[in-house]
Amino acid sequence: MPQRDAGRREVKIGSPVMARNDALAAENRSLFQRLHILAVNLISSPGSGKTTLLEALAGLLGDDLAVIEGDVQTRRDAERIAKKGCAVFQIETGGACHLNAEAVGRALAALNIEEKTPKILVIENVGNLICPAAFDLGEEMKAAILSVPEGDDKVLKYPAVFSRIAALLVNKIDLLPHLEFDPRRAVAECRSLNAAVEAFYLSARTGEGVDRFCAYLLEKRSASLA
Amino acid sequence: MPQRDAGRREVKIGSPVMARNDALAAENRSLFQRLHILAVNLISSPGSGKTTLLEALAGLLGDDLAVIEGDVQTRRDAERIAKKGCAVFQIETGGACHLNAEAVGRALAALNIEEKTPKILVIENVGNLICPAAFDLGEEMKAAILSVPEGDDKVLKYPAVFSRIAALLVNKIDLLPHLEFDPRRAVAECRSLNAAVEAFYLSARTGEGVDRFCAYLLEKRSASLA
Secondary structure, three states, X not given: OHHHHOOHHHHOOOHHHHHHHHHHHHXXXXXXXXXXXXXXXXXXXXXXXXXXXXXXXXXXXXXXXXXXXXXXXXXXXXXXXXXXXXXXXXXXXXXXXXXOHHHXXXXXXXXXXXXXXXXXXXXXXXXXXXXXXXXXXXXXEEEEEEEHHHOOOOOOOOHHHHOOOOEEEEEOHHHHHHOOXXXXXXXXXXXXXXXXXXXXXXXXXXXXXXXXXXXXXXXXXXXXXX | OHHHHOOHHHHOOOHHHHHXXXXXXXXXXXXXXXXXXXXXXXXXXXXXXXXXXHHHHHHHXXXXXXXXXXXXXXXXXXXXXXXXXXXXXXEEOOOOOOOOHHHHHHHHHHOOOOOOOOOEEEEEXXXXXXXXXXXXXXXXXXEEEEEHHHOOOOOOOOHHHHOOXXXXXXXXXXXXXXXXXXXXXXXXXXXXXXXXXXXXXXXXXXXXXXXXXXXXXXXXXXXXXX
């Protein structure tokens, strides 16, 4: 159907831009490997709980966590994370709908990451389930949050993100009694795109399940060093 | 700060593309005016309740409503709306992060809108709070949904959308007892961008408040005919 291609022209991203992004992502990636940092590109819709999850992770990891915050506008999220005593750098994209490797590279320099080296770096992407999927930031893994109020039908509607993640975080499980949401459906649809995905059920707000995700990240870092 | 512009290059949209979109949007707009259709471009995050709202509106408006559904992938939303007996056409963008005027023009032809003319046409944009803001589809007005679980801090984080809307729909108010969300904050921040915005508090799931939004749309259509 012609409608399948509707709008594609406007968002087609030129290969020189992608080649430049990939080159800068490779630089970030070799820095992460040299410093033994597990870098996670965290992607979700607006309001699914990325920043609340990072507050909870900061409580568990302390100095072992650093965060790069991506937002279209405002520094609200970085201020929330900084209160938890975690190293954080805010990228305000000024309109852009995703982060790129160049902006992350600058943030790494601003965080002075060679001197103050965390075990885990989470790059909180701009709240958007579509555009961030296409841009490599140099991360070791992508993770996506799907929150219960968003609905259990969202994985197949946004396959570019959900097919590329190593970890699916089903968040806001404290709201399950109030909503119709089948966590098994969401996870099964994600595994239909991506058989190896690891699933986590958590409530960033209450802290439930965050410890298991934290342990997974530390384990993943250890495995990458082995 | 240099970070403010990070990533802008990748999403800059060439002026020939925008000029072409604007020309096609003008064609759509004159069709809507000739047929006395109030066209609404409905924008929100994934999972904020756009489709559930349209199911509720279809229950109130019947044949007076037609819907164009935009999704990256799947026809799930159109199937849900069609069950309510409403005329609906699905645009699957195949990856693109927003609708454009050309795709909407094709959908109008497919809906045979000159023969089966609704009073209200809602164009449900792709679930994305960023990219759809930039593309005129020929609509009379934009409306945005902000759902309670997304948080009352989201308006200023996504100003491009919230500064351009005529109506702000605060949805999922049935979840207010379970979450910290100050509706006055969300509405006040929206009015700081856009003093004339009309605010609605509703639960598309329970139907609460949908009648008031429906009456507003019919009134807005009448006013545009006067």
